[in-house]
């Protein structure tokens with residue numbers, strides 16, 4: 001298999017995933033770990049990211065829990081203290097992300113099937129969309145903002161949904177290439 005020239009942390013899809021998983025700093029942590037494979041300590045990470053070491057540890061623990069980060073424990077002979085050097089498993093990130101994407105695609109496709117069979121009403125401010133029966137129960141007034149709900153353009157909705165699905169599928173293809 002061809003070796004990926006790009007680091008996984010450069011993919012916006014991966015960045016989004018890491019942020020969802022353990023916050024915005026996680027991307028920085030993974031970036032540094034990828035650059036210095038298997039030789040970064042939590043103290044170094046904290047220094048580079050200019051945050052407290054406890055913050056870095058929280059992120060690393062979450063990544064470790066997900067199987068993304070792993071560590072090696074070494075004892076300093078002089079001080080007797082332990083230090084932990086961290087590494088990232090890029091394949092695991094891709095694996096988790098592909099799982100998540102597959103679920104998302106499935107969800108969108110079932111929405112798509114549902115949307116084909118119903119007539120929808122959409123709020124003027126687009127904060128909610130409901131099938132006819134439910135919109136009628138709300139007397140065609142948006143339950144979120146109180147504005148009128150109008151008949152939605154089914155074709156436009158279907159187009160938007162199709163694009164959403166094909167965009168996700170494209171991203172999955174890209175991910176498969178690097179895994």
Ligand SMILES: [Zn+2]
Nearest residue numbers: 123127142145
């Ligand atoms: Zn509304």
